Amino acid sequence: MIVVPLMIVRNSEFAGADTQAKEAIQTVKPDYQPWFNPILEPPGSETESLLFALQAAIGAGAMGFIIGLYSARAEKNQ
Secondary structure, eight states, rough: OHHHHHHHOOSSSOHHHHHHHHHHHHHHTTTTOSSOSSSSSSSHHHHHHHHHHHHHHHHHHHHHHHHHHHHHHHHHOO
């Protein structure tokens, strides 16, 4: 499910929500100036995607651990 779309759709850029929002703002108000600039910007979109996936994996692992902990406690108390 991950590899096939990347192989089928060649030479395309998969823009995230931030990029789409930036383009929408520039369309509506071209002279808009951001309030601040990012402190640290990843070197490429691949790095940004990797960090997002890592964040999602850590969150899913934490949620799975908590659900398993409560499930085990409930089973132990029966």
